[in-house]
Amino acid sequence: METATHMLRTGRRGPLFEFQMAARDLRASTGRLDLAWSLAWHDVTSRYRGSILGPFWITLSMGLMVLGIGVVYANLFGIALHDFLPLVALGIVFFGTISGTVTEGCDTFVHAAGMLSQTSLPMFTFVWRTIFRNIINLGHHLVIVVGVLIYYGYWRVANVPVAAIGLVFLVLNAGWISMLAGIASARFRDIPQIVQSVMQFAIFVTPVFWPVNRLGKHLFVLQMNPFFHMLEAVREPLMGGSVAPHTYLYLALMAAVGWGVTFAIFAQIRRRIVHYL
Numbered sequence: 001m002e003t004a005t006h007m008l009r010t011g012r013r014g015p016l017f018e019f020q021m022a023a024r025d026l027r028a029s030t031g032r033l034d035l036a037w038s039l040a041w042h043d044v045t046s047r048y049r050g051s052i053l054g055p056f057w058i059t060l061s062m063g064l065m066v067l068g069i070g071v072v073y074a075n076l077f078g079i080a081l082h083d084f085l086p087l088v089a090l091g092i093v094f095f096g097t098i099s100g101t102v103t104e105g106c107d108t109f110v111h112a113a114g115m116l117s118q119t120s121l122p123m124f125t126f127v128w129r130t131i132f133r134n135i136i137n138l139g140h141h142l143v144i145v146v147g148v149l150i151y152y153g154y155w156r157v158a159n160v161p162v163a164a165i166g167l168v169f170l171v172l173n174a175g176w177i178s179m180l181a182g183i184a185s186a187r188f189r190d191i192p193q194i195v196q197s198v199m200q201f202a203i204f205v206t207p208v209f210w211p212v213n214r215l216g217k218h219l220f221v222l223q224m225n226p227f228f229h230m231l232e233a234v235r236e237p238l239m240g241g242s243v244a245p246h247t248y249l250y251l252a253l254m255a256a257v258g259w260g261v262t263f264a265i266f267a268q269i270r271r272r273i274v275h276y277l
Helices: 002-010 015-030 033-047 056-077 081-105 113-118 124-151 160-187 191-205 212-224 226-238 245-276
Strands: none
Touching: 015 033, 015 124, 015 245, 033 124, 056 081, 056 124, 081 124, 081 160, 081 191, 081 226, 113 245, 124 160, 160 191, 160 226, 160 245, 212 226, 226 245
16 A cells, blocks of 8 residues: 555656645645754754854854954944944844755755655655754844844844744745755755855845945845845844835745745656655
8 A cells, every 4th residue: 555655656647736746745744843843953953062052153153253244344334333233243143044044955855865765754844944943043143133232222122023024034035945946956966056156145245244325326226136125124123124015025925936936846846856866
């Protein structure tokens, strides 16, 4: 009976059947979120096993980078440290979450090759694993965010519920980009290098290290940058600002279209992913 089910799953039965099997994989993965969380937690802890600070080494290095870039760039741009350092701190932390989710997404299926070939776990479980791992890392980095907001007094004007909504949009969009990168990387092993190069370029064309108003009349260029909208939806409320309504519309459409396209691609090549690995 189990062999027959396996043959049914691997046999090609048309697009509708492929979508049904992909939807079944997604439903099954939602029942294994605890496993995805455990795998993500193990990834984080095993990386720093035996060290004193553990994952907080990342937080320490990021904190030093925030302090160094904040002080240097504040003097270069002639901006008060009170205004600039929180901008940089929040920018680096949340863009780091976007970048980490996307770049690590390239290894979503590659690193799970052994488990995928030997078990019948839903493939979406490993997508959630990548997303959860970066959420855990973000949890460590929030120490920097909270510290900066308290030290510079932004906690008085920070709108945390609105920022939480922005964070949901950030994770939703980083998630489908991560999964798409994972699918492509399973087939083409050059994709991780391409993705890493794109994200390195994106950090400089996104206002992570520089204020938005520095663009002046060229501000419209940022409206075409999806990473700008993902970042501003979280950072702006925490600094007491308001998020433009079109940003939420942009992110909602981006998430709907992105997940729709990614799921359609996954449905069509789901059977072949294990063979690619």
